[in-house]
Amino acid sequence: MIKQISKLSLSFCLIFSFVLPQESIFWEVSDPIVNSEFIEAYINQLIKSDNYEDNTIQASNSIIVQVDLVQDEIELKKLKAKNYQMGEYQSFMMSQVELMDTSFTNMIVSREYKWKDVSSRDLSELEMFSTVDNIFQERSFKDARDAFWWSNAQLDVSSSLQAFIRQKSSSLAFRLESGFSDLGLYRHLSQNLILGLTNDIASAYLIVPPVTVDRINKAIGHPLEGNFGFGFKFDTHTLGGQVNYMDVDMQEIDVRDTYSYKHMVVPASSGLLYWSNTFLVKRKVFSDYGASIEERKTSKGKAQKTLAKVRDWKTKSGASYNAKFITVKEGVVTLLVMKDLKAHKLAEKGRNWATKSGSIVKATLDQQGSTEIIILRKKDKKPMRIKLSELSEEDILFLDRLQWDGEKTKTISIDQLSDPDQKLVQTANSEIRVRKGKGREIKVKEPWASMRIKGGLSFIQFIHGNINRYDTSVSEDDKFEITDRINGSEAIGFFVKVEGVTDDKKSKAFLQVNASSSGFSALGLGLEHNIYKTFNLGVDCSLYPKGSQIEFVESRTNENKKWIWYPGGDGGSLIIAPYVSVFF
Incomplete structure (x- = not known):
């Protein structure tokens, strides 16, 4: 029965290929015997060709297959080894697969065994193949993404005003964050809270303004104000981004809770679009x-x-x-x-x-x-x-x-x-002789961490305004007036971020650079390490360098009167903020 279904499916694809010049089909080998026999034959071929040194594919992995249907021919295009335990994907060297006994490749292509459809993530991993030669070996983005997108735990709470609550039965989580860190508006500069729902790809959330910005970190020159709004962000293995919007009416804001009602700076709308890729980081250890x-x-x-x-x-x-x-x-x-x-x-x-x-x-x-x-x-x-x-x-x-x-x-x-x-x-007085040769290397490279690189463009529409107090005795008469806004090319900037997480998930770190044509710039650095069971200790460093500033028109009645916003003060500022997180 399985043979007939397989032949019918392949025949249908062949017929369909007359309509389309080329079609690809994908599946995962579910038969453990087929997986182990093929991988063992592949490993033997690597040993025979003296290419086994960098191999990490194991007989316990599952094989993901991609075949191309061109007219009346079936071509084995790509193979991936899927490691369920580590959540990793490794590439087969197709040049070595071609040297294997044809009985093994014919067995894989025939699909006369137990198989199943590939998931969207499997498909994305297959699509990552390219002819580009990278310095680092490409790797699954899952570990690096999970470490910074949300949490691997069911409950993760941090003193840095970050919390995630995940469900065991589904990929849905509640998220709480402070600030817009990917935009360089870190939690000490922007105290807006993000409350939303998240899955492993996308997140929709509400933006809640702080109760007051009267109490700020001493290193901050002039904090951002905020108001209610909403946002959406997504993160896939290659593309990611976010869109945020705040209501700038400001009618709900109490003057007493503002940092300066004469100079209020608000990130009214913002966005980010970036490309990313994930690479394997190895380290040398003693054999x-x-x-x-x-x-x-x-x-x-x-x-x-x-x-x-x-x-x-x-x-x-x-x-x-x-x-x-x-x-x-x-x-x-x-x-x-x-x-x-x-x-x-x-x-x-x-x-x-x-x-x-x-x-x-x-x-x-x-x-x-x-x-x-x-x-x-x-x-x-x-x-x-x-x-x-x-x-x-x-x-x-x-x-x-x-x-x-x-x-x-x-x-x-x-x-x-x-x-x-x-x-x-x-x-x-003993003599230690170090012998050379295969299998006698002093140090060998082994997988250690995942490094993810992101790079893209950002957009932040900063607005400057003030509250005109027509009648100080009646707060309802306070009116918020926008005096200037950053639009067009001045609102566009670039974003670069490098994220890293070790394979044991005990340590992670990031380095981020934001710069905008408006004059705003920020540098972020973070490190977190597991110190004891369910306790992590981390530190966030935010640098707003000297020269990070935006010039606004101070008054609508006098466009020549300027006011300069310094997020880190005239001389810039470095904020070092340690925190503790607990996860269960």
């Missing part, structure tokens, strides 16, 4: 072979530092020497023996001497010969002669500590040293 080499180097370094110090050396017979390592040659260790002050003090002060027969006497050492010693009994200073052969083993070892005093060298066979000391000498 298994490299890690073993590095571990051996570290151990050797530590051992050499230990040998450079004066330490206690012990032999298997129990002897101990306070000495410094000099060298090892042909299995013989040379030590510079230091005076054992502790042993000498004990010999002068007196200690218990014992013989093999079991007799014990407390005495001080008077003389030490090659065959006997003379000790002075502690209680009456009577000299006593004892042969070395009659002393206990402990006393022999004690005498050995006295024999090598001063700066004298002692040579010991390395085999006579204790096992830890042998290992220390061998490690410190």
Whole structure:
């Protein structure tokens, strides 16, 4: 039945291709056996052609197929490997696929197995193929998009006036944000709130003005006012943008809640359209072979530092020497023996001497010969002669500590040293050979993060106005008058943003530049990192440089009277704002 359906569908596409010169069809291989057999054959081909080094496709991935129907022929055009666990897509090297046994490609094209239609996201990934050679390898935009578009958690709340509440059963979320960050109007400059609903592509929202802009960050020169409005924004793998509109009637605004009723600046309407692409960022890490080499180097370094110090050396017979390592040659260790002050003090002060027969006497050492010693009994200073052969083993070892005093060298066979000391000498003097060849690379590149680059044009219609207080006792008589507005080419600017998120989703960062023909410019930088389970710590930096300004006509009755708006003050300003976010 499956074979008949597949043949009928392909036959229909062939017939349809007479109407259209070329048609493409797409599907995903759902049969795990077919996926694994084809990918294993593909990997074997890469190994055979010595192209396996940069391969990240695994046998557990699913294959997405694109075939082109040209007249009466079926051509295998593109293949993608879909990693459900990582949400990534990897490209098959079609030049290598063409070298595979035709039985595998015929099996894929035949569609005589379990398959399913591709999703819109799968289709967009296939459409990302091009003949353009990028410095970075292209990658799925999902991780980078999710990190900045909304949240991977069901509930994500931040002290930066940002919150997302997502449903488990659908791709719908509630969003709360402050300001228009993509336009360079960050939350300290524009305190308007955004309340809306979002899915993984689009977001519709209401714009709610702040209760008051009387209380602002000290680094802000002159904040933006706002009013009720609405907006819409979208974000796909290549195109994104937003449109915002505010009601500039301003009848709802209380003069007491404004920063300056004489100079009110409002972003009445704004928009953004950008192109984006996402790339894979790799980092170098130690391979298994490299890690073993590095571990051996570290151990050797530590051992050499230990040998450079004066330490206690012990032999298997129990002897101990306070000495410094000099060298090892042909299995013989040379030590510079230091005076054992502790042993000498004990010999002068007196200690218990014992013989093999079991007799014990407390005495001080008077003389030490090659065959006997003379000790002075502690209680009456009577000299006593004892042969070395009659002393206990402990006393022999004690005498050995006295024999090598001063700066004298002692040579010991390395085999006579204790096992830890042998290992220390061998490690410190070992030769580490780094071999070259395939599979013996010290460091290898592995996927680490996704980097998304956005670039496009922005439009911000700033208006300047004031409230004429005809009767200060009656607030209803306060009228908002627009004195000037930024239109046309002056309202157009450019927008560039680089976003990055690590594959473990624990860290993310962005860098953004906004500049407009009107004279407004802003630079944004942000970093956020997971510090403990469901807690993230981040910091936002907003820079309104010196020279970021817009000149407005101050009065409708006198066009020559000008007023300059400085978002960051005359000298510019840098705002560093740390925040904490919690997600569940």
